[in-house]
Amino acid sequence: MSERLEDIAAAMVADGKGLLAADESSGTIKKRFDVIGVESTADSRRDYREMMFRASEAMTKYISGVILYDETIHQKAADGTPLVDIIKASGAIPGIKVDAGAKPLAGFPGDTITEGLDGLRERLADYYKLGARFAKWRAVIDIDVSKGVPSATSIGSNAHALARYAALCQEAGIVPIVEPEVLMDGAHDIDTCYEISKATLTKLYTELYAARVALEGTILKPNMVLAGKKSGKVSSPGEVAEKTIKLFRETVPAAIGGIAFLSGGQSDEEATANLNAINAIGPHPWKLTFSYGRALQAAPQKAWGGKAANVAAAQAAFAHRAHMNHLAALGQWQPKLEQAA
Ligand code: 5MM
Numbered sequence: 001m002s003e004r005l006e007d008i009a010a011a012m013v014a015d016g017k018g019l020l021a022a023d024e025s026s027g028t029i030k031k032r033f034d035v036i037g038v039e040s041t042a043d044s045r046r047d048y049r050e051m052m053f054r055a056s057e058a059m060t061k062y063i064s065g066v067i068l069y070d071e072t073i074h075q076k077a078a079d080g081t082p083l084v085d086i087i088k089a090s091g092a093i094p095g096i097k098v099d100a101g102a103k104p105l106a107g108f109p110g111d112t113i114t115e116g117l118d119g120l121r122e123r124l125a126d127y128y129k130l131g132a133r134f135a136k137w138r139a140v141i142d143i144d145v146s147k148g149v150p151s152a153t154s155i156g157s158n159a160h161a162l163a164r165y166a167a168l169c170q171e172a173g174i175v176p177i178v179e180p181e182v183l184m185d186g187a188h189d190i191d192t193c194y195e196i197s198k199a200t201l202t203k204l205y206t207e208l209y210a211a212r213v214a215l216e217g218t219i220l221k222p223n224m225v226l227a228g229k230k231s232g233k234v235s236s237p238g239e240v241a242e243k244t245i246k247l248f249r250e251t252v253p254a255a256i257g258g259i260a261f262l263s264g265g266q267s268d269e270e271a272t273a274n275l276n277a278i279n280a281i282g283p284h285p286w287k288l289t290f291s292y293g294r295a296l297q298a299a300p301q302k303a304w305g306g307k308a309a310n311v312a313a314a315q316a317a318f319a320h321r322a323h324m325n326h327l328a329a330l331g332q333w334q335p336k337l338e339q340a341a
Contacts, residue, residue: 001093001133005217008133008175009257011093012219013287016326017064019177019260021293022049023097023136025069032297038306042071050077050086051304052297055315059090062322067095067136067177067291073127084131095134095177096127098165102140110147111154114139117164124172134175136221137165143186143196143228150196155203163207170217175257177291179221180204184264186228190235194225194243201251215255221291222248223264224274234270237277244278254285261288263295268321269338271295272328279331289329296321 001011012019024032029048030040038044049072053059066087073096075083084094100116114137124135139158141150162178169176182197201222208215225243227233235243248259263271271292278288290296299321304314327333 003133003173005170005173005175005214006257008093009217009219012064012134012175013258013260013289014064015287016330017062018290018292018325018329019095020052020063020066020296021136021262021291022052022072022297023067023069024293025101026071032301033306036301036305042075044306045071046075046083047078047308048301048304048306049075049083051311051314052300052318053083053086053090055318056090058315058319058322059087059092062326063090063092065093065095065134067097068132069097073130073132088131093133094131095136096132097138098123098127098135099137102138105154105157108151108154110142110144110149111151112140112142113154113157114161117161120165120168121172124168124174128172128174132174134177134219135165135169136177136179137162138179138181138221141180141182141196141200143183143188143192145188145192152199155200159200159203159207162204163211163213166208166213166218167211170214175217175219176213177219177221177260178204178208179262181262181264182223184223184226184229184266187230188228189231189233190225190227190239190243193223193227194247197223197225197247198251201247205251205253215253216257219257220252220259221262222259224261224266224278226264226266226274229265237273240274241277241281245281245284248284248286252286256286258287258289260291263290263292266295268295268298269335272321272324272333273335275325276328276331276333279329282331290325292325296325
C-alpha cells in the first residue's frame, strides 16, 4: 500500500467503506461489557476484538480501517497472531487512538480539554513501527447554553491541541483523524448544535492552517447536526442531512481527505438513516462515510455475550450493520433492508 498520506486518507474513505472505532479505553469497554454481563479482563477484551477483526465478510467488504486502543495494538490473538496482522490480512488499515482523554478545563466548569500531547512524537514513532498508519484524537465539546458551555476558550484550546496533534502525526507518516465531537447529550435544539458545531469547525480549520497541516492527508470525524437527546425532539434524516451539509459547506475545506462521522449515541438505525440521507442529497465535495463505535458494535456485543459459541452470530450481526452502513455511505440504504436481516 502507498505510504503517502493522501493515499492512506483516500483508502480510509474508499467507496462504500468506513472505519470501525474499536478504541474504547478500559473504562469505556468495561461499561459496554457490564451491559452484556461480561467481566472486562485483558483476555475478554482480546477475545471480543479478535471476534470482530476475524469477521471476514464485514472486514473485507465494508471496513477500511480499525481504530485501536493502546492495549489492543500490542495484543495477540489466542493463536499468537498479532491482532494488527489479522486486520491487515483483511485489507483494512490499523489505526490508533493517541489522546489521553478529555479532562476538566481549569477555570471553565463544564468544559473539557483533551490531553496527550506530551511525548506524542515518540509514541507516534512507536505506533508507526507497530503498523498504525492513521491516528485519532477526540476533542469533546458539551453544550449547556444556560451555563455558558462551551466557552470560546474551550473551543480554541481544543482546536489548537487537535492541530498540534495533526502536525505531529503527519511528521510521523500517520494520517490524523481530527475528531471535534459536539455532544448530543444536552437539551439543546438542532440549530444550537449547528451554531456550536460551526464555531468549532471554523476554529479547527483556522488552527490546522496555522499549524501547516496538509489537509489532503487528514480525515475529519465530526458529529452530525442533531437536536440534543434531552430536548425531547428527534431530528428527521432530511433535516439532519440538510443542516449537516450546510454546516460543512460553510466550514470544511474541499481539500481534506474525507469525512467519517461518529455515531455519538444515535441508535444503530438512526446513524445509518442519517448517513444515508446525507449521501443521498449529494454529490458533495468530500466523501462522507462512517467511523462508528457504538452504532457498529452494539448488535455484535449483544449477540456475543462473552460466549465462544456465539462468535458466528456476533460476526453476522457485525456484518449486517457494516453492510447497512456501506449502503448508507453510498446513499443506497432503505429501511426495508433492515427487516430483511
Ligand atoms: C469507541 O469509542 C471511542 C473511545 O471512547 P473513550 O476514549 O471515551 O473510551 C470514541 O472516541 C469513538 O471513537 C468516537 O466517539 C465515536 O464513537 P461513537 O460510539 O460515537 O460512534
